Amino acid sequence: MRISGDIYYQGEWHKGESEGYQALDPASGKSLEPVMSAASEVQVDTAAQAAAEAFAEYRNTSLTERAKFLRCCADEIMNLGEALTDRVSAETGYPTARAEGERARTCGQLRMFADYIESGDHLDARIDTAQPDRQPLPKPDLRYVNQALGPVAVFGVANFPLAFSVAGGDTASALAAGCPVVVKSHPSHPGTSELVGRAMATAAEKSGMPAGVFSLLRGDNAVGARLVQAPQIKAVGFTGSFKGGMALHKLANERPDPIPVFAEMSSVNPLVLLPEALKDSAETIAKGFVGSMTMGTGQFCVKPGLVLALEGAELEAFLNAASEQLQQTDAGVMLNEGICSSYDKGLTGYLNQDFVQVLAQGREAQSEQGFHARPTLLRTRAEDFLKHPEIHDELFGPASLVVVCKDSNQLRSVLDTLDGQLSGTIHSTQEELAHHKALVDLLTAKVGRLVINGFPTGVEVCPSMMHGGPFPASTDARFTSVGTAAIQRFLRPVCFQNFPEPLLPDALRDSNPLKLTRVVNGTLSQEAL
Amino acid sequence: MRISGDIYYQGEWHKGESEGYQALDPASGKSLEPVMSAASEVQVDTAAQAAAEAFAEYRNTSLTERAKFLRCCADEIMNLGEALTDRVSAETGYPTARAEGERARTCGQLRMFADYIESGDHLDARIDTAQPDRQPLPKPDLRYVNQALGPVAVFGVANFPLAFSVAGGDTASALAAGCPVVVKSHPSHPGTSELVGRAMATAAEKSGMPAGVFSLLRGDNAVGARLVQAPQIKAVGFTGSFKGGMALHKLANERPDPIPVFAEMSSVNPLVLLPEALKDSAETIAKGFVGSMTMGTGQFCVKPGLVLALEGAELEAFLNAASEQLQQTDAGVMLNEGICSSYDKGLTGYLNQDFVQVLAQGREAQSEQGFHARPTLLRTRAEDFLKHPEIHDELFGPASLVVVCKDSNQLRSVLDTLDGQLSGTIHSTQEELAHHKALVDLLTAKVGRLVINGFPTGVEVCPSMMHGGPFPASTDARFTSVGTAAIQRFLRPVCFQNFPEPLLPDALRDSNPLKLTRVVNGTLSQEAL
Structure with a gap:
């Protein structure tokens, strides 16, 4: 697949309007083709707006549709073949085995989140049934379910060109949650990022997802800053340096409406x-x-x-x-x-x-x-x-x-x-x-x-992983960026009070059509009401 | 019980070192006895340090001990009798029925969190067992469990002198999580706050909790600011005005180590x-x-x-x-x-x-x-x-x-x-x-x-409640301040990798001694391993 140096938003590839640059092969110091264009401020704003528009539709996709999309992303990444792993090696100096291993992890993460959302456990569905005769006041019917938070900005990191970049853990968990993603790719591996972006774009199209569900931007720190300040963005996923993470954290908290930044930053382990x-x-x-x-x-x-x-x-x-x-x-x-x-x-x-x-x-x-x-x-x-x-x-x-x-x-x-x-x-x-x-x-x-009696390198991707920690390891010790629990960063609960049963979200219907494990009147239950 | 105007920290009552004031009866505008003293900066720092010292012990208390403490808090609040409800009415203008109703809710919340932590559901215990023969790399044994975040600063609010104040939902959920609490009480109802503080202090002592598990401060905005800036404080619970909430949010995010502020602020409903x-x-x-x-x-x-x-x-x-x-x-x-x-x-x-x-x-x-x-x-x-x-x-x-x-x-x-x-x-x-x-x-x-087809007033306290919302309703739409889910604000997960089974926390032992519902290799299970 040809690398064009373009960026992707509104469901199309565009030439970036800011000055471009070329990647370097760090083993030789030599430039790699082609020239990679960078996003202008207007292009950042357009991508954020497209994500907000996609959100209205994407948040209401079924878990099955979303899981299918995630699996299609993994398939399309594999379809890139050696073009991808070769470019990873050229841009990072990593040997082929590492590139292949990281690709396997990346696709594994996408598929893991597909399986996980199909279980519906991330919805944390809860039902408290009405008690109309309770004294001194009747108790209403209350039902609680997690919903997608909103468009998420994801920052690629230098050292994981696949697993923490364009289609890495942050992107996979945000998409799984029902949040469109705008990626600010890492300048060190722009070709790798574009190839993966092309796979994601193809998967979105094949799966019938709304244009704007995924965007790929490229550029310097100003592009990242603009993205974090865009009013449509509701959360940020970042892995990288302390300085970089804290700069984004500051910007996000100085917005008129502060948003959470999940930055995994600094640790001597x-x-x-x-x-x-x-x-x-x-x-x-x-x-x-x-x-x-x-x-x-x-x-x-x-x-x-x-x-x-x-x-x-x-x-x-x-x-x-x-x-x-x-x-x-x-x-x-x-x-x-x-x-x-x-x-x-x-x-x-x-x-x-x-x-x-x-x-x-x-x-x-x-x-x-x-x-x-x-x-x-x-x-x-x-x-x-x-x-x-x-x-x-x-x-x-x-x-x-x-x-x-x-x-x-x-x-x-x-x-x-x-x-x-x-x-x-x-x-x-x-x-x-x-x-x-x-x-x-x-x-x-x-x-x-x-x-x-082991070593900390080798972060297993599974439900029990916690990759994060007290500050400054991450900005919020309550969340992991690896494993199924990473999805919790991008969800918020909504409570439905006395809502007509036939109009409730499927997760909260009496008949339990999604076959969820729910908390019913304080007790776990897999039954219909 | 006599109201002294003192503040409470390090397990003792002290005269506040800053200038005092008297509460007013809002129905008549008349002053209420006695003069209430306010905390100095040194007293704020001392309370925060005492909370940090208590944390080392309190976070390791068993769920049973902690539940007993919470129930004892409720009992001691009831033991205050009419002295409490009379003072509530005098300081707020609320009729007796409202004061009694709010007291019932407050004690109900403390008892609800006692029951809830005894279930252990808040621990979110997860186990992924080892696969030593997995190719290309063996999988380690990984176990995940929620732990207390650290000392929490709680701000009392004017309109709920009991249910969102000294022993309100924020305090109950933080203590349930295993976090010591330092309360900055609301200036409008200092006598009510002291009475409840005395009940809490008695309960802590009777339950053998470490001095510093609970502190009660009083003072102006500078006292609150000092508390949020204290390095020992790891999270903030606040209900009140947009201006007040955002001021605390800014202070918390400008700390060298930013901490989360859960502020419930502004809504036209x-x-x-x-x-x-x-x-x-x-x-x-x-x-x-x-x-x-x-x-x-x-x-x-x-x-x-x-x-x-x-x-x-x-x-x-x-x-x-x-x-x-x-x-x-x-x-x-x-x-x-x-x-x-x-x-x-x-x-x-x-x-x-x-x-x-x-x-x-x-x-x-x-x-x-x-x-x-x-x-x-x-x-x-x-x-x-x-x-x-x-x-x-x-x-x-x-x-x-x-x-x-x-x-x-x-x-x-x-x-x-x-x-x-x-x-x-x-x-x-x-x-x-x-x-x-x-x-x-x-x-x-x-x-x-x-x-x-109802009205939003009357916020039910139960697992399905969500009291919070997109900004500016609250600073973080992902969390509720009412109901059992409120505890999630004050917990963080820790992962134990290849930890010797006999030394694991009880929640993660093979034999499942706490009889928890755990996620074992991705599936809910109440069994021993």
């Missing part, structure tokens, strides 16, 4: 290594840790960026094994020049501190072209860490900082200073874990996900 | 009267409408403030009946001087417009003392309403504006210009309603609750 676990398996843990920290050139939001451990022979054995492992690791390609230079700058900041030592580094890059990063393992003492907040922030890329603690109390003090996190991990024996209840409780209060 | 319904029962509807608009001197957030109807003989019959009814209605006491003067000023604004006519007014106040409002029914034409946004806003008090529309299209245009609403109401025959699908759809998109 502390990894706590307890001594008994290290005694048993220092080498295995070291191997897993280095793999997790360097996977995807460390460009994961759940990369373990901070290791907390007690001083002693067990820790030194672990550090030796990890250092050895890291020294055999190649430099990796980073996604773009900005991310690469941030990594270099951040790392230099650490290296300039006399209280931070380099434990080990991976191999240097073989090429002088493109954007490469050298994996690096750093070490500091807890007392220095506590004194220096400048080394507490996330360093996006293949680096991790080991904080050596004198005892459990000091380790808990370090944890206590940390901000909210997407994930926290503990390596320990079961007996050891049982003795560290305070540590577990403290870490639980800081994170969205607690991992035992 | 449109009432649509279709001709067939009026033909059948103009008089009955008129009587119900006047009762709803003047109940509590019109000081309800769901007072029907706007009536939309088609011109014609049916409407004139309704208006005649409503006018007659209103003329027989007494002036009512308003809650305080500020609310009374806002009503007078707002009403004068309407009366000064030559496109607004007075249809009828209630009787004038008999007393020159105190704060009284005269019920007023106004009329305008749809074309004038559409031209004049200055008459679109809520007028808090016993007034309502009838907008006369030429036809259904014009009626929908008027609806289309309205902001988000807590409620919308339609009076119609079932046949008529079936013919107005576009109207129903439009109104549904604007409101949190849709009422058919």
Whole structure:
């Protein structure tokens, strides 16, 4: 399929009216064809208006129609074939296996939401039947069901060109909820975004969805800002940097009508290594840790960026094994020049501190072209860490900082200073874990996900996933951006009081035609009334 | 029980360090004893810190312990006896029956949340079991459960001195969730607030809850602002004016770590009267409408403030009946001087417009003392309403504006210009309603609750209630402040990955010791694993 550099709204492809640019292959630094045009302010406004117009129709589509549309999106993405995975690799430096794996996850998410909305569980249907004779006042018939919130703006992220971009988790969950989506694609992978956009556009058309149910824009931060300020937009999904997420959050809250921004932003994902676990398996843990920290050139939001451990022979054995492992690791390609230079700058900041030592580094890059990063393992003492907040922030890329603690109390003090996190991990024996209840409780209060004897990278897509966490991991700790619960961001309940039964939404009819599990007078029921 | 004028934090009563004031009886305008002291900035900070310290213990209390505490709160409020209802009447002008009814609702809410958390449904427990042999990667064991968000600031509201104040819905739902509460009580009813605070303090002590689980502050807007800015506070519950809610929302979002503000603010609650319904029962509807608009001197957030109807003989019959009814209605006491003067000023604004006519007014106040409002029914034409946004806003008090529309299209245009609403109401025959699908759809998109052939006042407390709505009805349309779903504002999910089964929270243990209904591998189950 040809990449034109166009953008998509009102059900058609258009040349963007703002100045265009070309993507770069980050492995070589070379430009990729074609020139990608960018949206003007008027084009952003038009897309937002088209989404609002589509909403009136799309919110009333049946769950079956919507599920069919989502499955068709997945099919059309697969139909792009190698043109898609090749372009992903060209624009990100990711190997084919990663591109294929991410494509599978993306299509899996679309199909998962199709299945999930067909179950109707997201509707949270509730019925309280009337009690006309109740004293002192009669009780009316009340029925409650979730409805779509409104058009959603979705921002693509650099490090997941498929799974958190044009047809990623935010788009899939918003469309599943019944909300039209306007995507502001990420500038790093415009060709990938267009290909996926073409698949989405074809799927919308084939499924008979209203023009405006899906739009694909491209451009700089001003395009994103304009979109978040558009009065038709009712929520924002974002994954990316703290700075970017907070800028959108500010804009959204300064609107005359503030809207929620679900931004997944910043996390160092502390990894706590307890001594008994290290005694048993220092080498295995070291191997897993280095793999997790360097996977995807460390460009994961759940990369373990901070290791907390007690001083002693067990820790030194672990550090030796990890250092050895890291020294055999190649430099990796980073996604773009900005991310690469941030990594270099951040790392230099650490290296300039006399209280931070380099434990080990991976191999240097073989090429002088493109954007490469050298994996690096750093070490500091807890007392220095506590004194220096400048080394507490996330360093996006293949680096991790080991904080050596004198005892459990000091380790808990370090944890206590940390901000909210997407994930926290503990390596320990079961007996050891049982003795560290305070540590577990403290870490639980800081994170969205607690991992035992594993690594935080590899975020499973399922009902039990929580990908989000206390600020600044995300702007709202109450919501996940991965898994079926992600749909809850884009729904709002409506209560129908004394509504004529034949005119109620199907989810609330006496006969329960959708075969939902509903809360009837406070009790779960799958029956008709 | 003696009212001291003190405030409560760290499990003790203290004299407030800021300048005090006396409450007024709004019926007479006379001061009420004693002088009520106000919190200093240091006292606000101390209360917030005490709440954070209590959180570490309170969040880990069992559901049974927490339910017992909530029931004990209800018992202690009842134990206050007539001292409480008398003080409510003195501080608000509400008759005894209203004070008693609101007390019943308040205690009912506390007991409802006790029952609800014992069911464990709010935990939303989910389990996805491991698949160690899955290709290409093994699936870990993942378990998801809601946990308490953190200390919550609750703002009491003028018009519900019990049900939306110290021990009202926000407090009950936050405590049920496992969140300590710091109340900033409303200046209009400080004595009522203290009495309820004393009941809460006694209940906390009797139930062995940590000091700091509940605090009661008093003071001006600066006290509220300081509380919302306290880093220990993680969410805010507010009911009141648009101006007040938005001020808190702004403060909360300008914090280094933004927190959610659940503010229920502003709504005109449109009432649509279709001709067939009026033909059948103009008089009955008129009587119900006047009762709803003047109940509590019109000081309800769901007072029907706007009536939309088609011109014609049916409407004139309704208006005649409503006018007659209103003329027989007494002036009512308003809650305080500020609310009374806002009503007078707002009403004068309407009366000064030559496109607004007075249809009828209630009787004038008999007393020159105190704060009284005269019920007023106004009329305008749809074309004038559409031209004049200055008459679109809520007028808090016993007034309502009838907008006369030429036809259904014009009626929908008027609806289309309205902001988000807590409620919308339609009076119609079932046949008529079936013919107005576009109207129903439009109104549904604007409101949190849709009422058919009833009146919006009287908000039932139950699982199916939605009290909230699109902005500016509330700051976040996704949440209700009434009913069991209100607890969702104060919970966040945590995911446990490969956690040793014996150390998991009870809600996630294989044996299902809490007998919860859980989502196990995507399917609801009440069984052990």
